[in-house]
Amino acid sequence: MIELKNINKIYNLGLPDESNVLKNISFKVKKNEFTILRGPSGSGKSTILSIIAGLIKPTSGEVIVDGKSIAKLPDKFAANLRADKIGFIFQKFNLIHDLTAIDNITVPLLPSKFSKTEIIERAEKIMSELSIIEKKNLVVKKLSGGEQQRVAIARALINNPKIILADEPTANLDEKLSLSFLDIIKKLKEKGLTILLASHDPVFNNLKCIDNIIDIHLGEIK
Amino acid sequence: MNLKLIDYALKSLKRRFGKKLAVTFIFSFLVFLLVSVFSIATSLKTELLSSVDALPELIVQRMKAGRQALIPVERTYKIATIPGVEKAYDRVWGYYYFLNANVNFTVVGLDFDLEAYKQKYNDIIKMYSNITDTISTPYMIAGKGVKKILEENFYDKYFNFIKVTGGKVETTIIGTFTDKSAMETNDVILMPENYVREIFDIPEDYATDIVVRVPNPIEVNVVKRKLQYMFPDCRVISKEDISGSYQNIFDYKSGLFLALLIAAFIAFFILVYDKTSGLSLEDRREIGILKAVGWQVENILQIKFIEGIFISLFSFFFGTGLALFYVYTMHAPLLRNLFTGASILKPTFELIPVIDFQLLFLVFILTVPIYIMATIIPSWRAAIIDADEVMR
Amino acid sequence: MSVLLTPEVIILLLEDLLLLAFNTIAVFIAYRIQKYFDINDTSPKQYTLEKQTYLASYIIKFSLYLKIASIIFFIFTLDKLSAIIPGAMCAVGVTSASGYGVYLLILKVLNIYLYGSWLLINKKDVEREDYPFTRIKFKYFLYIYFFFVLEFILQTLYFFDINPQQLVSCCGTVFNEASTSLLGRFTQIPNSISLPIFYLLFILLIFTSLKKKIIANGIINFFFLIISIVTLISFFGTYIYELPTHHCPFCLLQKDYYYIGYLLYTVLILGTFFGIVNTFLKLLLKIELNYFKLSLIFNSIYVILVSAYPIHFYLVNGVWL
Numbered sequence: 001m002i003e004l005k006n007i008n009k010i011y012n013l014g015l016p017d018e019s020n021v022l023k024n025i026s027f028k029v030k031k032n033e034f035t036i037l038r039g040p041s042g043s044g045k046s047t048i049l050s051i052i053a054g055l056i057k058p059t060s061g062e063v064i065v066d067g068k069s070i071a072k073l074p075d076k077f078a079a080n081l082r083a084d085k086i087g088f089i090f091q092k093f094n095l096i097h098d099l100t101a102i103d104n105i106t107v108p109l110l111p112s113k114f115s116k117t118e119i120i121e122r123a124e125k126i127m128s129e130l131s132i133i134e135k136k137n138l139v140v141k142k143l144s145g146g147e148q149q150r151v152a153i154a155r156a157l158i159n160n161p162k163i164i165l166a167d168e169p170t171a172n173l174d175e176k177l178s179l180s181f182l183d184i185i186k187k188l189k190e191k192g193l194t195i196l197l198a199s200h201d202p203v204f205n206n207l208k209c210i211d212n213i214i215d216i217h218l219g220e221i222k
Numbered sequence: 223m224n225l226k227l228i229d230y231a232l233k234s235l236k237r238r239f240g241k242k243l244a245v246t247f248i249f250s251f252l253v254f255l256l257v258s259v260f261s262i263a264t265s266l267k268t269e270l271l272s273s274v275d276a277l278p279e280l281i282v283q284r285m286k287a288g289r290q291a292l293i294p295v296e297r298t299y300k301i302a303t304i305p306g307v308e309k310a311y312d313r314v315w316g317y318y319y320f321l322n323a324n325v326n327f328t329v330v331g332l333d334f335d336l337e338a339y340k341q342k343y344n345d346i347i348k349m350y351s352n353i354t355d356t357i358s359t360p361y362m363i364a365g366k367g368v369k370k371i372l373e374e375n376f377y378d379k380y381f382n383f384i385k386v387t388g389g390k391v392e393t394t395i396i397g398t399f400t401d402k403s404a405m406e407t408n409d410v411i412l413m414p415e416n417y418v419r420e421i422f423d424i425p426e427d428y429a430t431d432i433v434v435r436v437p438n439p440i441e442v443n444v445v446k447r448k449l450q451y452m453f454p455d456c457r458v459i460s461k462e463d464i465s466g467s468y469q470n471i472f473d474y475k476s477g478l479f480l481a482l483l484i485a486a487f488i489a490f491f492i493l494v495y496d497k498t499s500g501l502s503l504e505d506r507r508e509i510g511i512l513k514a515v516g517w518q519v520e521n522i523l524q525i526k527f528i529e530g531i532f533i534s535l536f537s538f539f540f541g542t543g544l545a546l547f548y549v550y551t552m553h554a555p556l557l558r559n560l561f562t563g564a565s566i567l568k569p570t571f572e573l574i575p576v577i578d579f580q581l582l583f584l585v586f587i588l589t590v591p592i593y594i595m596a597t598i599i600p601s602w603r604a605a606i607i608d609a610d611e612v613m614r
Numbered sequence: 615m616s617v618l619l620t621p622e623v624i625i626l627l628l629e630d631l632l633l634l635a636f637n638t639i640a641v642f643i644a645y646r647i648q649k650y651f652d653i654n655d656t657s658p659k660q661y662t663l664e665k666q667t668y669l670a671s672y673i674i675k676f677s678l679y680l681k682i683a684s685i686i687f688f689i690f691t692l693d694k695l696s697a698i699i700p701g702a703m704c705a706v707g708v709t710s711a712s713g714y715g716v717y718l719l720i721l722k723v724l725n726i727y728l729y730g731s732w733l734l735i736n737k738k739d740v741e742r743e744d745y746p747f748t749r750i751k752f753k754y755f756l757y758i759y760f761f762f763v764l765e766f767i768l769q770t771l772y773f774f775d776i777n778p779q780q781l782v783s784c785c786g787t788v789f790n791e792a793s794t795s796l797l798g799r800f801t802q803i804p805n806s807i808s809l810p811i812f813y814l815l816f817i818l819l820i821f822t823s824l825k826k827k828i829i830a831n832g833i834i835n836f837f838f839l840i841i842s843i844v845t846l847i848s849f850f851g852t853y854i855y856e857l858p859t860h861h862c863p864f865c866l867l868q869k870d871y872y873y874i875g876y877l878l879y880t881v882l883i884l885g886t887f888f889g890i891v892n893t894f895l896k897l898l899l900k901i902e903l904n905y906f907k908l909s910l911i912f913n914s915i916y917v918i919l920v921s922a923y924p925i926h927f928y929l930v931n932g933v934w935l
Contacts, residue, residue, distance in 0.1 A: 013658075055514060055610045057656050072654055074664060076518050077743050083516025094511050097504075098237050108515040110226045119226075155515065260621075466698075484628055519668050580694075587687055588625045591680055595632055602672060606665040 001194045002029040002052055007061035009047055021047050022219045029196055034189050034209055037198040039216035045198035049165045053086050054078030087156030089166040093148050095140045102136040105154045126154045146177045166197040178203050231528035246537050253541025256483055256585045261549045264578045274465045278433035279442050281459045292428040301434055304448055306441035312429030314415050316422045322375045327368055329411045331418030360393040360417045367408035369398045386423040487592055494596035506607055513609035526601035534593040550575040622691040623773055634766050636673045641759040643670040644752035653745050671736055678729040685722050700781050705864040707784040712775040714768050721765045728758045731891045750899050805849045812845045816917050823906040832893020839886040853923035858935040885912030
C-alpha cells in the first residue's frame with residue numbers, strides 16, 4: 001500500500017542553514033498492516049508522514065501510495081489523494097477552533113460532489129461510533145482534550161480513507177484516553193484500513209495487533 | 223464551485239466580521255458618494271431636459287461685444303414672414319439682484335391678455351386673470367422659492383423693486399405658483415410687461431430676446447440658418463443646442479467628479495490589497511488545515527472569491543440605498559452645490575426622485591470588478607500557503 | 615467637450631487599464647514558466663513556478679469574464695454615445711465615427727476567442743498529472759497578451775479620435791446598397807448567393823461534426839461565422855426589423871427587439887468558437903480537443919432562431935419582404 005524508496009529530504013539546500021532531515025529512507029507498508037514509526041522527536045517521523053500524504057515533496061526518491069507514484073504530483077492531485085484515500089490525524093489535532101465539531105468533521109468533503117445531507121449523515125454516523133455525537137454542535141475550543149481528539153479522528157474518517165496516518169496522536173492524552181485511542185485504532189484495522197502511526201509513546205510497545213515497527217533516528221532507519 | 227463552498231465562505235465571513243467591517247464601510251461610502259453625485263446630476267438633468275421641451279424651438283438673442291444686448295421688437299415681424307415659422311414673440315425679462323438675500327430673481331414680463339409662449343405660464347395666467355383685470359397698480363406672481371426669500375426678508379405682501387434708473391416700483395404680491403419642475407420656476411417672478419420695462423429701463427421698441435415657434439422639427443435648422451443670415455449680430459439658439467449643452471455639462475461635471483473618485487478608488491484599491499494581504503496567524507493556520515485535509519488551491523481561491531463578491535455586493539447595495547435616501551429624502555445637503563453652483567445664484571429647490579437603472583449599473587460596473595481585482599493577489603497569496611509550514 | 619469625459623468611457627478605459635496591469639503580471643509569469651517549468655524537477659524554484667501558475671491562471675480566467683462583460687458594456691456605451699455624436703442614431707454611427715472603430719470591435723471579439731481558447735487548454739492541462747501543456751499554453755499566452763495590448767491601444771486611440779462635432783453616417787447610409795464602405799459591400803452580395811451558402815455551410819458543419827473532422831470543421835466554422843454576419847445584415851436582420859431597408863447589426867441589441875441581438879450573437883460566437891478552437895489548437899499547438907457537440911448545438915440554435923424570423927413573417931403576412 002505504501003512504499004518509500006530512497007527518500008531524502010533536505011531543507012534549505014545550498015544555504016548555510018541546510019539541514020538533511022531524511023537520509024535514504026526506504027520501507028514498505030502492506031495493505032491492512034498496522035505499522036509504528038518509532039523514534040524520538042526530531043527524528044523525522046512527521047516529515048515522513050507528510051511526504052506520504054503529499055504535503056511535502058521529497059528532495060529525491062520515490063513514494064508509491066496505493067500503486068501511484070506521488071513524489072512529483074502537482075498540488076491539485078496531491079490534494080485529491082489526501083481527500084480520497086488518506087485520513088490524517090495530526091499531532092496537535094489541528095482543528096479549526098471557531099467551528100463546531102460537526103463542521104470540523106465535514107470540512108474535508110466540502111469541495112466534493114457529495115451532497116450536504118449525505119456528508120452530515122456520514123459525520124453523524126462516525127460521531128456516534130466514537131461517542132461524541134452529543135457534542136456535535138459545540139464549538140471545538142470548548143471541548144476537552146479527549147473529545148477534540150475524537151473529533152480529529154472522525155475528521156480523518158469522513159472520506160472513507162484507505163490509509164490512516166497518525167502523528168503522535170497520544171502525545172497530549174492521559175493513559176486512559178491513550179488506551180481508548182488504541183481501541184479505536186484496533187477497530188479501524190479490523191475494518192481493513194492500513195495504518196501508519198508515528199509515536200514514541202511506550203503504550204505502542206509490544207502489542208499483538210502491530211504488524212511492524214520501524215525505528216527512525218536522526219533521519220535514518222535503524 | 224458548489225453550494226457547500228459558498229456556505230463555508232459566508233460562514234467564515236461571519237466569523238471574521240469585525241475585520242471586514244472597515245473595508246465594507248469604506249467601500250460602501252465610496253459607492254454612496256458615486257451614486258449620490260450621479261443621482262443629483264440625473265435628477266437635475268431630467269428636470270432641465272423636461273423644461274426644455276416647453277421652450278420654443280428657437281431663441282434669437284442680439285449680441286454686442288460678446289454680451290447679450292436688447293433686440294429691436296420690429297424684427298419680430300420680419301421673422302414671422304419666414305416660411306415654417308408659426309409665430310414669433312418678443313420677450314421682456316431680466317435678472318433682478320436682490321441685495322439683502324444675495325440672490326437673483328428671474329423677472330419675466332407677461333402680457334396677461336395674450337397667450338404666452340410657455341405652457342406653465344398660460345396656466346398661471348388663467349388662474350389669476352380675473353384678479354389681474356382689476357388691478358391698475360404694479361403686481362407680481364412669485365415662484366415658491368422667491369416667496370420664501372421675500373418672507374425671510376419681511377416682504378410678504380409687497381416688494382420694492384429698485385429701478386435701474388433709480389427710484390422704486392412697489393409691487394403687490396398677488397399670488398404664488400409652483401411647478402413640477404421646481405428648478406425652473408422657483409426663482410421666477412411674473413409681472414405685467416410694462417412694469418418689467420420700467421424696472422430694467424427697457425424701451426418700448428426693444429425687448430430682451432425674440433422666441434420663434436417652428437412646429438415642424440425638420441425645418442428648425444433651416445430657419446435657424448436663415449435667421450442667422452438675416453441678423454448677423456444675433457445668435458440663434460435651438461432647443462437641440464440647449465439640451466445638447468445640458469447633456470454635455472452634466473457629463474462634464476460628473477465626469478470630473480468621476481475622475482476624482484477614481485483617484486479615491488485607486489487609493490481604495492491599495493487599501494483593500496493591503497488589508498486582505500495580511501492574514502492573521504489563525505487564518506493562515508485555517509488555510510493550512512484545509513489544504514492538509516484535501517482542499518486544492520483552486521478551492522481556497524473560490525472561497526476568497528466568494529467572500530469578495532459578497533462584501534462588494536453587500537457594500538454596493540448598502541451604499542446605493544443610503545445614497546438614494548440621502549439624495550431624495552434629505553435632498554443632498556452638501557453635494558448638490560457641486561452642480562447648482564453657478565454664476566447666477568438661485569434659491570434652493572427640491573430634487574425630483576429619478577431612479578436611473580443605467581446609472582446604478584454604471585456604478586456597479588465601476589466598483590465591484592475593481593474590488594474583486596484588488597483581491598486577486600491577496601487571495602492567491604492565501605491559497606498558496608503551504609499546509610506543512612503552517613502546521614508545525 | 616471631449617467624448618472622453620463621459621462616465622462610461624472613463625470607466626471602460628480605467629478598467630481596461632487595470633486589467634492590462636494584471637495581464638502584464640501574468641505575462642511576466644508566463645514568460646518564466648514557458649522557459650523554466652519542468653514537472654519532474656523537485657527544486658524549490660520549480661515549486662515556486664507551480665504556485666505562480668495559479669496566479670497567472672486566475673488572472674487569465676478573471677480577464678475572460680471581465681472582457682465578456684466589458685464588450686457588452688462597450689456596445690452599451692456606443693449606444694449611449696450615439697446621443698451625443700451628431701448623426702449617429704445607434705452604435706453603428708459611433709463605430710464609424712473613427713477609422714479604428716470596426717477593427718476595435720473585431721479585435722475585441724477575437725480576444726474573447728483567444729482568452730476562451732486558453733482556458734480550454736488550461737482545463738485539459740490540469741486534468742493530467744504531468745501537466746503536459748503548461749509550457750505551451752503560457753507560450754501561447756505571450757501572443758494573446760500582444761493582442762490584448764493591441765486592443766487596449768486601439769481602444770484608447772478610438773476614443774481619442776472621435777470628434778463630437780463631426781457628423782457621422784448611420785446604419786441607413788453605411789449598409790445601403792449604394793455604399794462603398796467595407797461594411798456596405800456586405801449588403802451588396804445578392805441574397806440569392808449568400809443565403810444558399812449560409813445553409814450549405816451549415817449542412818457541411820453537421821457533416822464534419824458527425825465525422826469528427828477537426829480541421830475541416832474549424833475552417834468551415836470560420837467561414838460560417840462570416841457568412842452568418844453577412845446574411846444577418848443583408849437578409850435576416852430585415853426580417854427582425856420587418857423593414858427591407860434596415861440593415862443594422864446593432865439595433866438588434868436594443869429593447870425594441872427584445873434584445874434578441876444578445877442571444878443571437880452569443881450563440882453564434884459560442885458555436886463558432888467551439889468549432890474553430892479545435893482546429894486552431896490542433897494545428898498550432900498539437901492539442902486535441904473535440905467540442906463538436908457544443909459547437910453544433912450552438913450553431914444550430916443560431917440557424918433555427920435566425921431562420922424563424924423570415925418564416926414567421928411569411929406565415930403571418932403571406933409574402934416575403
